[in-house]
Amino acid sequence: MMRIAALTWHRDGDEPLEFEGKSQDLSSSYRTRVADCILLADYTKSHEFLIETLVLHLFGEYSSVRDSNSSAWVLLATIIRLAMRMGYHRDPDRLPSLSPFQAEMRRRVWIFIWQADIFFSFQQGFPPMVKIESLDKILPRNIYDESFGPHCVELPAPLSDSEPTQISYLICKAQLALGLARALKELNREDTPPPYEKVLEIDRSIREAYSKAPDHLRLRSMADQQHDPMSLIYARFALVSIHHRALCVVHSRFLEAARMDTRFCNSRRACLESAMALLSLQAIQHQEFRAEGQTRSLTRYVNSLITHDYLLAATILCTELSLDRGRDPFPFPVTGPTKAEMIKSLDQSAAIWSSMRDESIEAYKASDVLGMLLKKLRYPNDSMQEAQSRIYPAPPSMHLPEAGVMTNLTQMYPGAAINAGTMALPPPQQYVPRDLLSIGYGSTLSMLPGFSVSNAQHSNQQDPSPTWQQFAAPIDFSDPVSTLWALDPGRKG
Template identity: 35%
Template sequence: MDPSPADKPSPQPASINRRSKPQLSCNLCRRRKLRCDRKEPCSTCTARGLALSCAYPSNQAPAQRRRAPGPHETHKGRPQATVQDRLGQLEQIVVSLMQKTTSDGQDRPDQHPGASIPQDRPEDGSPEGTVNSEDFPAHSDGGNVWFSSSDAQYVGGTHWAAILDGIADLKEQLEREDHQNTEKPAMLHTFLLYGCKSASKEDILAALPDRPAVDRYISQYFNRLDLAPSCVHSGQFSREYERFWENPSQISVMWLGLLFSMICLAVLASSAADSSSSPGFRNPLVDIYREKIVQCLILGEYTKSGRYVFETLYHYLTIEYSIRKDADQDIWILSGISVNIALRMGYHRDPSHLPGISPFAGEMRRRAWATILQGDILISTQMGMPRMIKDWQCDIVEPRNLNDSDFDEDCSELPLSRPETEITTVSHLVARRRIFGALGVIVDFTASVRPVTYDEVMRLDRILNDAEVTVPTYLRMKAMARAVTDPPQVIMHRLFLRLMFHKGQIMLHCKYLNPDPATFSEAYSYSRSSCIKAALGILEIQHICDEETNPDGQLYTMRWRASSFMKHEFLTATMLLCFLARRPDALTDGHDLDQIIAALTRAHGIWMRSRNSSMEAKTAADTLSIVLAQQSVDYNVGAEGQAMNNDFALNSALPMPFPTGGLNGNGLEENFHYGFPFVGSSQMFPGSAMMDPSLAWQWQKYFGTELPHDSA
């Protein structure tokens, strides 16, 4: 029954019953959903270094905020910052890595006593003296958590994303551009986690190529890849391979999954080395074969941890990882499955303590565990998470330096390890085991939520350097010009080992970059120098990989191994140098701003070339565009009124990889031109008719003014 007219509510004008709720918080706090004390500027913006950007709606002016205008204010009491004020703000927006604020804008409390610096420093210039809590309070890394409607993600304080998050305005600008102009690529389907169509053993066998094709794939796997020594013995597999072709139906389904995983990896490597492949190309056979691998794992009930389960899982994890351009949480979940299955199978205990394991099987388990340790650290740190394996759980020793031909299933006793100066199929695995042993301790240290001391930092630094000393000479970093006769696998192992050493240095020392005069201490110059050297060294490795993975490069056949593991370290180094570019007072003796800018400029070109296929590369490229553009603006504002000359316009169509021109009296580059659009050219100059419209909003955001118009 319809209600009577008397029962119907009478409509009221919206202007009488509904009033817009007044906004009392400042615009920045409202956008970030932070607590605002309604002062002008508010405490939250002041603590974040954004006091000059703190503003309230023009139609709201609470009485408690009204005051007399200052020298650079309008009569309404709102700040009217000059260009110099904005530049001063930009010098402070990089929030200290050791002074991250909580959500209410207050600093974390310092909770630990001071620490003494040990006197037995490394020989390369470490400081002496004592540090107390008044100098620099050492506390644990808090990390960051991001929430969305469908996801919650945590990363530790040494993760590149946490470093970027500390650069408040950069992060806001990148997020704004990302939401407006980009569409994130669809995530790959991880068959083992989200399912695939079921298949029988006969169906899986029917998908296997004919023997000549499989022979070629297996040959590529053993001769072009360096994955086999990690968990597959070439002699044992060859004998099993022959038995399989004699009677394919009698082979176990899990061994069949191992075979498909080896084929799939060979296809991946072949596709990467194919000069006709575009950057985003993936051979459709990869998806077919990785689905067969998962079907074998499921049909073989992999959770029961039978024979060949770990080997197949390891290969499948490598495949899923290799086809992704960016970090993916699915890979971390897969890694956790692999680690737990390995623990259930007792891989973490040395075979000498376990009965019923032959010398051959024991040695292969040692190789497998070295691989598990490495993968756990790499994947966990890439996701910004603590590692899953703890040292106190394990007692397994490192594998021996042996070739596969030195032992087989029938040996009653393992031969003695070959000299470390001799290259074997597992030499790189042994060297990595030592570096990752030190790196694992550092990862645990930086992931700790307890207060830390500088004594412990320096103790771990010595452990890392001692591990690096044990790396054989032929696996040590050297110039590419001296490596022209070296196999590409050895060169890649060299680069990777050095990259992991620099990774440990940054994780240990990045928190001591803080240049705040209130907490600055010369006693930490060793940490600052180590961190800067490591970041520059990582970008040098990025440059080598970028050049040598080209079609005529020495690492062209290995370019599929330049994975997102390495890219993660490149990102971390990039963000740290962006931090230093905005805070040059953190630089130590032997390092200057020009050196940092040159490294970032070269890295910018590398990130730009891959920005369309990787969201992380796009983030790095966009961040560098902003930082390098601001460096150009810093020069123009500080050049004592000299306007840009015509050289910029003449050179604007010829981007250079490095800054050009000489140094002026202020130590600034004259007429320098960066290798990306619009910067260092008339297109970046405000008011120029050639200025790109997409940069107008950037100028207005940073300087709080409209672009000046060309008087002409």
């Protein structure tokens, strides 16, 4: 906990006077001492508070760097095995030896571990280590921390989901993570991809999960939340990012199929709208606003998992724009962002990552690759050397959204208007506030298995069967920017 405190001081620029300029060194020292204690206690054996200590150690490892860190994922694998051996994944009510307090704390610890498995594995390009089928369907109770303790005989009754408690964010995040996990499981099956009706069913469950998020955890305009704690504002951003990440994963494979069959146009629209929404979130996170006489910013709260969402969004837009190169326009009316709007979002994204290239390796790579791809999109007839020699456009000025500007974004998908008869997604809505600059960061296309439709299937009114030959490469998230390189037609080797 002392290491996390030191990291927080450094991140927020709020070091105590006695530790001014020393917080990073302190966190490094605490990290070494924690590792020594874990080894000395022999972490392979069951000890009280062992899992909790390892979870805090994991959080410190993850929070200490901005780039994706495979070592945190490896540490998480060890934590999962130890926790499952100690029965954390089972309903504590089945273990009479546990007190009500111990049972509830086990639920909280396990749900954190399970979510970390989903998000870290997704980032690294692997399926979750914990199978959904092996889980007891348990969530912590939505109760205040002050309402129970080590000596309580019985837990208080759970409050409504709308009650803002210290645990409500973790509960809501778990429900959204479950939707993402189910989508990844169904869409990345090794035998045959699911039929389109199943895709729509997954879409509906994802939208419904976010529509049930309590009001205090739903994103709003910065003017309406400028006096809220930064941790609460960050929580709102994290939840809406998970929602749009899941929708991008569900519908990204239909970008190409939508050019041949109108049934997939709504999937294309949903995918592009969610990608644009993610990029607008990135824009807001890199803006500053005034509150209580101080300048505040969410930039320090940006972590590798959230930047990976921006990476995903930028890759989707680059993929869509690359599909337009050398092709005839759509033979039927389509909705969604225009080419100019997508290029503008990617432009601003490259500007943001260019400003952060000295702070992050991934930002350095993404800014370079996005910049070159954007030049190729603007000047398709230029050679690579000519494109690189052009002056990169000056980054547009960034301004705060006015009050209410995020209202439509937070209610973009109020619920699922899907039914088996029409297989229709919700109607088009404004995917990005018009007066809000959208910015994004590139991601791996190999994580987004493609979808192609043959002529015979195109003429058939039944759901087409996808062919996967051209997308048979294994999923790889280890270097997300590598996919953006693949989208550059002028690159050799």
